Amino acid sequence: DTAVSQTPKYLVTQMGNDKSIKCEQNLGHDTMYWYKQDSKKFLKIMFSYNNKELIINETVPNRFSPKSPDKAHLNLHINSLELGDSAVYFCASQRGQGSGYTFGSGTRLTVV
Amino acid sequence: GESVGLHLPTLSVQEGDNSIINCAYSNSASDYFIWYKQESGKGPQFIIDIRSNMDKRQGQRVTVLLNKTVKHLSLQIAATQPGDSAVYFCAENQAGTALIFGKGTTLSVSS
Numbered sequence: 001d002t003a004v005s006q007t008p009k010y011l012v013t014q015m016g017n018d019k020s021i022k023c024e025q026n027l028g029h030d031t032m033y034w035y036k037q038d039s040k041k042f043l044k045i046m047f048s049y050n051n052k053e054l055i056i057n058e059t060v061p062n063r064f065s066p067k068s069p070d071k072a073h074l075n076l077h078i079n080s081l082e083l084g085d086s087a088v089y090f091c092a093s094q095r096g097q098g099s100g101y102t103f104g105s106g107t108r109l110t111v112v
Numbered sequence: 113g114e115s116v117g118l119h120l121p122t123l124s125v126q127e128g129d130n131s132i133i134n135c136a137y138s139n140s141a142s143d144y145f146i147w148y149k150q151e152s153g154k155g156p157q158f159i160i161d162i163r164s165n166m167d168k169r170q171g172q173r174v175t176v177l178l179n180k181t182v183k184h185l186s187l188q189i190a191a192t193q194p195g196d197s198a199v200y201f202c203a204e205n206q207a208g209t210a211l212i213f214g215k216g217t218t219l220s221v222s223s
Contacts, residue, residue, distance in 0.1 A: 004155075033210060035213075040215070041150075041199055041215070041216045042213070042215055042216070043156070043201065043213040044213075045210040045211070045212070048210050056209075056210050090155050090156070092155075097207055097208075098143075098144050098163070098207070100146050100158040100161055101146075101156075101158070101211060102158070103148075103155030103156045103157070104155050105153075105154055105155045106153075106154070106155050
């Protein structure tokens with residue numbers, strides 16, 4: 001069983017479209033994250049949810065809206081996609097403060 | 113803002129050599145540090161962690177060293193193997209914040 005699973009793995013879409021990326025973890029962790037990895041491999045935190053509540057919201061355009069229907073799921077919806085949104089998006093979960101994150105395998109988003 | 117950086121973007125070693133990957137961090141309030149390995153097409157994978165009350169921690173073939181005086185973190189890989197080829201990231205945080213990642217070092221192991 002995959003601990004943190006993301007779908008889809010690849011997403012190619014046109015500018016202006018709206019798309020969603022889904023993330024599920026079966027580890028029973030309370031905290032989940034979205035990170036964006038750019039073409040230079042730099043990983044930057046976007047959002048964090050703890051038990052369905054938003055706790056970290058970095059400077060991310062409001063076209064990005066995370067949603068957590070329950071603590072095992074954290075989805076990312078992106079409106080009006082732009083070329084600069086092209087990146088690999090990683091979901092991660094964490095058991096508790098002071099422990100490592102378990103990452104999903106990523107979603108490569110390409111906006112054309 | 114504060115960030116974690118790495119000294120070298122690439123490191124090339126021969127199979128069997130020991131590898132040392134370095135990282136400098138700037139947030140003196142950070143109390144937890146992790147090394148991650150990312151293979152092509154995959155997500156970052158946890159290797160080893162260390163808390164600020166320690167200066168050394170060993171795992172299987174890996175050792176992490178923490179020098180709080182100069183805010184330096186290193187990952188040592190013993191007897192490096194081709195399967196160790198990947199991008200390595202250091203990451204740090206303090207309670208209540210998300211992990212901040214460094215820029216990554218690409219390790220290439222030739223046989």
